[in-house]
Amino acid sequence: MLHLLKIDLKKMTSYRTFWVIGGLYFITLGLGAASGMEFLKWLARTFEDFGTNLNINRIPLYHFPDVWMNLIWCAGLLKIVLAVLIVISITNEYTYRTLRQNVIDGLSRAEFLLSKILTNVMLSAISVVMIFVIGLLTGMIYSPSLDWDKMITDTEFFPAYFLELFCFLSFALMLGILIQRAGLTIIILLLFPAIESIIAAKVDNYVPSLIPYFPMRSIWYLIPWPFPRYAFQEIQDYIKWGSVAIVVAWTVIFNYVSYLKLKRADI
Amino acid sequence: MEAVLSIKNLTKHFGRIKAVNNVSLEVKAGQVFGMLGPNGSGKTTTLGMLMGVVNPTAGEFTWFGEQPTHEIRKKIGAVLEHPIFYPYLSGQKNLELNAMIKQCPEANIPKVLELVELSERKDDKYRTYSLGMKQRLAIASALLNDPTVLILDEPTNGLDPMGIAEIRELIKKIAANGKTIILASHLLDEVQKVCTHFAVLKRGTLVHIGPVGDVGKGEETVEVSAEVENLNELLLAFAGTSSIDRENGSYHVVMREGFHSKDLNKFLFEKGVVASHLLTKKKTLEKQFIEILASS
Incomplete structure (x- = not known):
């Protein structure tokens, strides 16, 4: 297993695009996550211009346990960048025809796929760790009290975040394997949520019970939008097991489709 | 002699095109086996099936008397059609990657680079190589695991006369070490010079198989x-x-x-x-x- 991951990392770590996209992703993730207070200050200034006072200290953006869900939800928006990286990684194997040579050299098709899936796992795991560290630091800076109970509340969002990322990257990998061209794959990857929501809107009129099963929707809504709670609205501040099951099912389906396609194709 | 490769009724159809049709043949240890045929006669498709990248429509083959698996492919060095490497990696790094895939020691790399005379350019990116250097790197990669069988598909394609001569010498050198070589080529002169046996494919069908030594026999x-x-x-x-x-x-x-x-x-x-x-x-x-x- 580790051997296969090393093979894929060997391909990636000398590839400049990998560092550029990966670097941008992690820098944006870090800066974005850490600059929430600045955003609140800007918000407060804007409100002041309209003569309203907004006490930003009353918005516990970075207080434990709110910080976890807030950060994770925001970080989830950036998964598209990571997915583009995965698409480039897999479609390169087709354009350079190195997939073919890898198999000739003695990698089985399943091993090849596994090496890519393991990279997805690794990138998802790094993102989780990074958000955890940022959350911990900012939480410790801004929280009025470091209460252990509060700190460990809501940490179940981390496994959910991992699942969200891994499922989306599996989807990107599958699209890459099915389409094989970087440009087209990225366009479809970006348009897919829009297309899906148009279809979903139609379906909603007839069988609304189907809506939660749509792939993109299930991924994007796994972690609910946390911010309405600061406008005194009720939010879902927990993970539904049903949603987890749907996302796990899609993850299995995406990777299995990749496997079938790779197994049957002449490469 | 032990059969290294045994093919029975191997067939591949692409839609209505019969790329390879019912081909059966055997390659024995130590042979330098030439595969001849015009363009599109099914040579590369046949080799592709033998190396696991093309799924056969029908028929079967065995390597060393065993069913083909990816583990067996690690013992075979193969270059099909043209050299394939990661363009953004150096020659050295490409070979390191191949060594990881073939699970053979990286210590073999300097040896094969020396053999194909690429040691000086090993740290340059693959995309900066000339065609001849790419072909030589491909041969180096095929030899990396000290394979008992070597498959070369048009190894001199697109090379200048100097390059062709270099590759031919290299093949002779490798053949002299007792390796079994399967060589697909249009260059009949070349096959006659280095091969011991040859087979001819025409529109996917095997039309001839025999020793090269028999060619000169008969009428003068x-x-x-x-x-x-x-x-x-x-x-x-x-x-x-x-x-x-x-x-x-x-x-x-x-x-x-x-x-x-x-x-x-x-x-x-x-x-x-x-x-x-x-x-x-x-x-x-x-x-x-x-x-x-x-x-x-």
């Missing part, structure tokens, strides 16, 4: 010219003449079985004619190849 052709008027009649009178053909001012005499150029020379001399030009021509693989393709 002798090219003769002499400064006499009636050379044509004299040659017709010779008992060993099977047919005569006039070309570029000299006569091409196809000899009957058992007659050789020295018999013809003797005959002319006895008739008081001294030949100014006498050349024995054995049949070339090229000629045989064209005959095989025409007759099938």
